[in-house]
Amino acid sequence: MASASEPRKPDGQKPAALTIDGLSLEFPTYAGAIKALDDVTIEIGNSEIVGLVGESGCGKSVTTMAATRLLPEGRYRVTSGSIRLFGRDPFAMDETELQDVRGKLVSTIFQEPMNALNPTIRIGKQLVGVIQRHEAVSREEAERTARGILRDMLIAEPERIMRAYPFELSGGMRQRVLIAMAFSCNPGLIIADEPTTALDVTVQAVILRLILDRAKRTGTSVVFISHNIAVVSQLCDRLYVMYAGRIVEAGPTRAVLESPQHPYTQALLRCLPERVEPKAELEAIPGTVPNLLDPPQGCFYRPRCPEANEQCFAKPPSMAPAPDHLVACWRRETIQPSMISEAQQ
Amino acid sequence: MSVTSPLAQSVPAASGWKSRLHFLWYLTRRSPLTLVGVAIIVMVIIMIVAAPLIAPYNPDKLMLSARLQAPSAQHWFGTDEVGRDLFSRIIYGSRASCVAAFMIVLISVGVGVAIGCLSGILGGRIDTAIMRLMDVIMALPALVLAMALAAALGPSLVNSMLAVALVRIPAYVRLARGQTLSLRERVYVKAARTFGASPLYILRWHLLPNAMSPIIVQATLDLGGIVLIAAALSFIGLGAQPPTSEWGALVSTGRNYILDQWWYCTFPGLAILITAMGCNLLGDGIRDMLDPRLGGR
Numbered sequence: 142m143a144s145a146s147e148p149r150k151p152d153g154q155k156p157a158a159l160t161i162d163g164l165s166l167e168f169p170t171y172a173g174a175i176k177a178l179d180d181v182t183i184e185i186g187n188s189e190i191v192g193l194v195g196e197s198g199c200g201k202s203v204t205t206m207a208a209t210r211l212l213p214e215g216r217y218r219v220t221s222g223s224i225r226l227f228g229r230d231p232f233a234m235d236e237t238e239l240q241d242v243r244g245k246l247v248s249t250i251f252q253e254p255m256n257a258l259n260p261t262i263r264i265g266k267q268l269v270g271v272i273q274r275h276e277a278v279s280r281e282e283a284e285r286t287a288r289g290i291l292r293d294m295l296i297a298e299p300e301r302i303m304r305a306y307p308f309e310l311s312g313g314m315r316q317r318v319l320i321a322m323a324f325s326c327n328p329g330l331i332i333a334d335e336p337t338t339a340l341d342v343t344v345q346a347v348i349l350r351l352i353l354d355r356a357k358r359t360g361t362s363v364v365f366i367s368h369n370i371a372v373v374s375q376l377c378d379r380l381y382v383m384y385a386g387r388i389v390e391a392g393p394t395r396a397v398l399e400s401p402q403h404p405y406t407q408a409l410l411r412c413l414p415e416r417v418e419p420k421a422e423l424e425a426i427p428g429t430v431p432n433l434l435d436p437p438q439g440c441f442y443r444p445r446c447p448e449a450n451e452q453c454f455a456k457p458p459s460m461a462p463a464p465d466h467l468v469a470c471w472r473r474e475t476i477q478p479s480m481i482s483e484a485q486q
Numbered sequence: 487m488s489v490t491s492p493l494a495q496s497v498p499a500a501s502g503w504k505s506r507l508h509f510l511w512y513l514t515r516r517s518p519l520t521l522v523g524v525a526i527i528v529m530v531i532i533m534i535v536a537a538p539l540i541a542p543y544n545p546d547k548l549m550l551s552a553r554l555q556a557p558s559a560q561h562w563f564g565t566d567e568v569g570r571d572l573f574s575r576i577i578y579g580s581r582a583s584c585v586a587a588f589m590i591v592l593i594s595v596g597v598g599v600a601i602g603c604l605s606g607i608l609g610g611r612i613d614t615a616i617m618r619l620m621d622v623i624m625a626l627p628a629l630v631l632a633m634a635l636a637a638a639l640g641p642s643l644v645n646s647m648l649a650v651a652l653v654r655i656p657a658y659v660r661l662a663r664g665q666t667l668s669l670r671e672r673v674y675v676k677a678a679r680t681f682g683a684s685p686l687y688i689l690r691w692h693l694l695p696n697a698m699s700p701i702i703v704q705a706t707l708d709l710g711g712i713v714l715i716a717a718a719l720s721f722i723g724l725g726a727q728p729p730t731s732e733w734g735a736l737v738s739t740g741r742n743y744i745l746d747q748w749w750y751c752t753f754p755g756l757a758i759l760i761t762a763m764g765c766n767l768l769g770d771g772i773r774d775m776l777d778p779r780l781g782g783r
Contacts, residue, residue, distance in 0.1 A: 211679060237684075240683070240684055241682060242682070243679065243680050243681060243682040244680065244682035245682060247680075249680040251676075251677055253673050256672060256673035257673045257674050258677075259674045259692050259695075260674075261695040261696055262691060262695070270683075271681045274681065274682055274687075319677070
């Protein structure tokens with residue numbers, strides 16, 4: 142492995158926030174097993190901001206849910222690989238240990254702030270509930286902590302917000318409350334699962350900035366899950382690009398964006414509306430995401446790939462070094478950056 | 487932090503009890519029938535609580551000189567075959583009839599919701615077993631099953647209450663299970679799990695409060711029907727035993743005199759009718775309040 146593509150190792154003693162090593166996972170159904178994840182390897186160091194990018198259904202959320210064991214028990218099978226959450230194996234934990242870990246070590250920020258708060262309970266009570274679940278503090282102290290975090294989230298009158306019910310708040314406001322909730326017990330890792338997808342563009346930047354600033358200040362690692370490579374690229378130190386349950390490209394954000402090697406990453410970047418002239422046709426990737434019940438032979442991207450040849454039929458490619466990062470493509474040497482610019486014209 | 491002001495959202499000030507009362511009044515005014523229902527229920531409650539103050543006579547006091555008298559100034563609803571004042575007996579009868587109905591609803595809601603939530607959370611074979619058992623209970627005609635149970639346990643008010651409660655349990659099990667199944671897929675329940683909430687905490691704080699409104703509606707609407715069933719059991723002699731005054735039992739005895747002493751059956755029957763109607767009106771009103779889609783006006 143090229144040294145540049147190695148995830149940054151922390152000081153040595155502290156285990157990485159999340160290490161997923163060669164994880165393969167499937168959902169058994171009547172029609173057969175859906176291979177949701179295939180040999181996924183991800184490493185998230187401490188205080189590292191990492192992006193996980195890919196189309197809907199490519200396994201971004203499944204990966205992180207597997208890490209905290211939030212997938213419905215008994216409905217999935219891990220066929221190979223291992224997960225280490227701060228050095229601990231979530232599959233070796235019992236339900237109580239998992240509950241202690243969730244919220245304390247790992248928190249999640251959800252995509253839908255409109256539905257992620259209980260409509261029948263006041264905001265303050267929900268926040269205090271999370272804090273008291275994990276910290277042995279008095280009610281007053283928990284309330285003080287809650288007010289402090291809300292104020293950090295640029296909420297002007299935390300007292301009033303805490304007395305409010307969720308329906309009294311706007312989407313952006315609720316997402317701030319949820320971010321406060323996620324950070325309330327100072328977790329080591331935050332999973333931000335498309336935190337701004339449901340929000341107005343005008344508040345997206347504010348929300349992302351709030352998450353990033355707080356994480357930087359507290360040394361929390363963050364995984365940004367998104368289908369928008371442009372949003373993620375501005376926030377993250379490193380990127381993982383997923384396609385159909387496999388990691389296809391990984392590395393430092395700059396390297397991935399400046400010299401994308403995988404045809405899929407290249408296509409994703411071409412599809413960004415920002416890069417298109419006004420009134421010009423928006424680009425789309427031809428074909429559809431493969432059916433994971435019956436995946437294509439060889440490379441999963443092959444049916445949509447303009448560069449595919451016989452080699453791509455034979456065997457799925459594994460991650461191999463490319464300039465400054467890793468890519469899983471048989472054709473990586475033959476695809477030149479010049480071809481990207483040609484395609485863009 | 488000067489940045490905060492443009493970002494701050496306005497939240498209405500927390501409402502005190504006064505504005506809550508006002509809100510309640512507004513909702514009630516929208517449908518006067520609900521108000522009628524509320525008035526009836528309040529009247530019945532006053533009757534139950536203040537029976538000794540309202541009733542002009544001791545309900546069990548015999549006055550053989552004044553048997554089967556027609557309604558008059560002294561005896562508003564007339565007297566029965568041993569000269570007891572019917573008005574007083576109906577007032578006191580509200581205790582047995584309505585408290586029984588209320589207890590039945592309470593028991594069936596409590597047990598039904600507990601079983602339903604459990605069934606919904608556990609799922610799998612336990613869920614299937616519980617739901618099939620409920621199907622069996624539901625397949626039997628309610629009154630017949632209640633009669634059989636009350637007869638088997640021995641005729642008494644408590645036994646008939648248990649029998650009716652058992653018959654009503656499946657309705658609440660299904661309701662609570664359905665609610666649990668739909669609620670546990672909500673994002674806030676999933677979010678609660680990611681914050682480390684235990685299943686019990688989720689049940690108490692996320693499932694129950696949100697499942698409550700259809701259950702409350704069902705319970706109030708049921709109350710009217712249960713007043714009828716409880717009265718029916720007493721009517722056929724499986725409920726309250728003499729000398730306890732109970733509306734169904736009063737109608738039952740009055741049946742013997744229906745041709746010549748019309749008032750004997752009529753007034754207890756009216757009491758049952760009005761109470762059941764009051765419960766239904768209130769239930770409808772609560773349903774309209776809790777379900778904005780039905781509001782319409």
